[in-house]
Amino acid sequence: MISAFDLFKIGIGPSSSHTVGPMVAANRFRDQLPAAVIRIEVELFGSLAWTGRGHGADRAICLGLLGEQPSRVDPDDIAGLLAALSATKTIRLPGGTAAAFDPAADLVFNFEALLPHHSNAMRFRAFAADGAELIEKVFYSIGGGFVEEEGASRAGTSIDLPFGFASSADLLGICRDTGLSIAGVQLANELALRSRGEVDRNLDLIRDAMFACIDRGLRLDGVLPGTLQVRRRAKELLAKLEARRLTNSSGPHEIFDWVSTFAIAVNEENATGGRVVTAPTNGAAGIIPAVLRYFRDFCPDYSDDAVRRFLLSAAAIGSLIKRNASISGAEVGCQGEVGSAASMAAAGFAAALGASPSQVENAAEIAMEHHLGMTCDPIGGLVQIPCIERNAFGANKAIAAASLAMRGDGVHHVSLDQVIETMRQTGADMQSKYKETSRGGLAVNVTEC
Numbered sequence: 001m002i003s004a005f006d007l008f009k010i011g012i013g014p015s016s017s018h019t020v021g022p023m024v025a026a027n028r029f030r031d032q033l034p035a036a037v038i039r040i041e042v043e044l045f046g047s048l049a050w051t052g053r054g055h056g057a058d059r060a061i062c063l064g065l066l067g068e069q070p071s072r073v074d075p076d077d078i079a080g081l082l083a084a085l086s087a088t089k090t091i092r093l094p095g096g097t098a099a100a101f102d103p104a105a106d107l108v109f110n111f112e113a114l115l116p117h118h119s120n121a122m123r124f125r126a127f128a129a130d131g132a133e134l135i136e137k138v139f140y141s142i143g144g145g146f147v148e149e150e151g152a153s154r155a156g157t158s159i160d161l162p163f164g165f166a167s168s169a170d171l172l173g174i175c176r177d178t179g180l181s182i183a184g185v186q187l188a189n190e191l192a193l194r195s196r197g198e199v200d201r202n203l204d205l206i207r208d209a210m211f212a213c214i215d216r217g218l219r220l221d222g223v224l225p226g227t228l229q230v231r232r233r234a235k236e237l238l239a240k241l242e243a244r245r246l247t248n249s250s251g252p253h254e255i256f257d258w259v260s261t262f263a264i265a266v267n268e269e270n271a272t273g274g275r276v277v278t279a280p281t282n283g284a285a286g287i288i289p290a291v292l293r294y295f296r297d298f299c300p301d302y303s304d305d306a307v308r309r310f311l312l313s314a315a316a317i318g319s320l321i322k323r324n325a326s327i328s329g330a331e332v333g334c335q336g337e338v339g340s341a342a343s344m345a346a347a348g349f350a351a352a353l354g355a356s357p358s359q360v361e362n363a364a365e366i367a368m369e370h371h372l373g374m375t376c377d378p379i380g381g382l383v384q385i386p387c388i389e390r391n392a393f394g395a396n397k398a399i400a401a402a403s404l405a406m407r408g409d410g411v412h413h414v415s416l417d418q419v420i421e422t423m424r425q426t427g428a429d430m431q432s433k434y435k436e437t438s439r440g441g442l443a444v445n446v447t448e449c
Helices: 016-031 046-050 057-065 075-088 168-178 182-190 196-219 234-246 252-271 287-298 304-324 338-352 357-369 387-406 416-429
Strands: 009-012 039-045 090-092 098-100 107-110 121-127 133-141 147-149 275-278
Touching: 009 016, 009 196, 016 046, 016 057, 016 121, 016 133, 016 147, 039 046, 039 057, 039 098, 046 121, 057 075, 057 107, 075 090, 168 182, 168 304, 168 357, 168 416, 182 304, 182 338, 182 357, 196 234, 196 252, 196 275, 196 287, 196 304, 234 252, 252 275, 252 287, 252 387, 287 304, 287 338, 287 387, 304 338, 304 357, 304 416, 338 357, 338 387, 357 387, 357 416
Parallel strands: 039 107
Antiparallel strands: 009 275, 039 121, 090 098, 121 133, 133 147
């Protein structure tokens, strides 16, 4: 089972696959080290090498080796932690001993080799005093903060789920047979892992973290990190929208600008390394929060229960996409990130508004279908252009998809299963330079400042 709390994880920016995943992997490696270790070396491959510095993979590795975790590290403390490591070149291990690690020399970006399982690969090595290698571990960051260890068993704890499903056809069949909604099916499975109170509290925490990220993004201005010198726009956009609203002369189309502003606020926070929620990735972290904020601020049906239906329905759709295709830009391009997030948001929004299971599935299908083929080509290896605006458009398309699906009766020609499989095949056919490497598309056709 892929839980809602696997897909929605509170962490830091700028990338779930390049920041959150590597930090988790480095922390896991650190926890396995014996006292005899005196030096550590890390090698990054594929997309982690090509866009690692712009996406913060190097900083994440260092933080993980220092014992930090994405959900707990304070973004305001990161600069000091990294400065101290650069000065001491020493990692304190769990047992109290110390190991040498110089980020400038012991963190290697391998731009030539690819490891077999996934483009986002990391090799960790630990050495004894005589130079002998004590431990070697390979981890893969497979998108959304999920990490797999090479050679480790993928079998988890056996759980008896009331309603296991592997396809949207399975899911809709369960809904027909039981009378449950898609959110109801996902909730029943979540309750196999935790209590109803815990589910509700955790869903509310996710919503609160999303809204807090929007609020912070709307307050701050300045220039985003990196060589592009991209100005933060969300605060200015909000001021213009509020001024326009006071004149009573705003047009109906300005609702799109509100949604865009919410999404941009989140992704500007993500680009600065702020606290965000993977939804299902950091690169697409603005879409679901923007649609939720639109639901709260502009729709009369908003309630805590409706938000929980939204997130549970989105999680059910996200689990199907992750199971049967990918949510990793390095694996299938941005269709797997923004496309997946828009599909999840469309399904969640439709569910929150009372759509039937078939309408929810239709909303998810429409949103995903119209992101097929989207490449991941970040300029300068940064999650700024085209990533930030791409989230704004993904959020608006999600709302449009939900609205269109609810105008129908749920009957449609293309199923969600078919469009997910098409996304998987399209990602497999896509040239690697268009999959989060910054070696194709906008990344090479726009001059970096």
